[in-house]
Amino acid sequence: MEHMTPKARRLIETADAVVGYRTYIELVRGIVKPTAEVVSGTMGREVDRAKTAIEKAVEGKAVAVVSSGDPGVYGMAGVVLEAAAIKNAGVPIEIVPGVTAATAAASKLGAPLVTDFAVISLSDLLTPWELIERRLHAAGNADFVIVLYNPQSLGRKKPLAKAHKILLKYRKPETPVGIVRQAGRDKEGAVISTLKDLLCEEIDMVSTVIVGNSTTRIVNGRMVTPRGYHLDK
Numbered sequence: 001m002e003h004m005t006p007k008a009r010r011l012i013e014t015a016d017a018v019v020g021y022r023t024y025i026e027l028v029r030g031i032v033k034p035t036a037e038v039v040s041g042t043m044g045r046e047v048d049r050a051k052t053a054i055e056k057a058v059e060g061k062a063v064a065v066v067s068s069g070d071p072g073v074y075g076m077a078g079v080v081l082e083a084a085a086i087k088n089a090g091v092p093i094e095i096v097p098g099v100t101a102a103t104a105a106a107s108k109l110g111a112p113l114v115t116d117f118a119v120i121s122l123s124d125l126l127t128p129w130e131l132i133e134r135r136l137h138a139a140g141n142a143d144f145v146i147v148l149y150n151p152q153s154l155g156r157k158k159p160l161a162k163a164h165k166i167l168l169k170y171r172k173p174e175t176p177v178g179i180v181r182q183a184g185r186d187k188e189g190a191v192i193s194t195l196k197d198l199l200c201e202e203i204d205m206v207s208t209v210i211v212g213n214s215t216t217r218i219v220n221g222r223m224v225t226p227r228g229y230h231l232d233k
């Protein structure tokens with residue numbers, strides 16, 4: 001709640017209808033108007049939720065579609081805009097930015113993203129694995145700090161193992177790696193490990209992994225990617 005912008009909060013508090021994935025609805029339920037219609041659903045039903053939201057907006061309701069983090073980063077913003085276009089809805093749509101997992105996780109680890117970084121989702125549900133592999137090779141080869149979203153879940157362990165193998169072609173085994181679970185939530189946890197030990201760490205679908213570049217190091221227990229400043233004593 002603390003990391004939600006005042007604007008996002010105001011729009012949820014005043015919405016006539018709030019639409020979202022069940023887990024996210026539960027996180028905001030306390031600020032939803034008692035009279036508001038709440039439409040919650042399961043993962044994988046994003047298109048249905050986007051269409052429902054547009055239908056309710058066409059009826060004249062103020063609708064808030066909730067996403068975790070930033071709705072424009074692997075979130076609902078794109079599918080809502082597409083659903084509105086297909087339905088010729090003609091309703092105004094505003095995308096309200098939020099704190100995405102990459103920056104929430106970075107803040108818990110130290111300062112790993114102060115220079116160029118790449119963000120890659122390891123979920124091959126909507127993106128072919130071959131393309132994800134190409135992006136891992138490209139980002140590894142270009143020495144980006146790499147943020148991995150959707151690293152693994154109980155039933156989906158192979159992508160992280162494959163990504164690990166690819167990244168070891170470009171990075172030393174001692175490269176610092178940070179894993180942050182449930183950033184900004186009650187069960188938050190952060191671990192700094194190395195690329196070598198990545199697969200031994202506890203990583204689930206609410207985790208974000210940050211793999212350092214060739215200059216990332218540990219400074220007083222925090223993960224830091226130097227930006228190039230020269231510090232005198």
Ligand SMILES: C[S@@+](CC[C@H](N)C(=O)[O-])C[C@H]1O[C@@H](n2cnc3c(N)ncnc32)[C@H](O)[C@@H]1O
Nearest residue numbers: 069070073075100101149150182183205207208
């Ligand atoms: C479908 S993406 C949604 C990203 C979200 N829109 C954002 O901007 O953070 C889901 C992935 O985001 C990351 N994620 C979302 N919430 C997180 C949290 N609280 N802590 C750590 N990672 C999180 C995880 O990698 C998760 O698998």
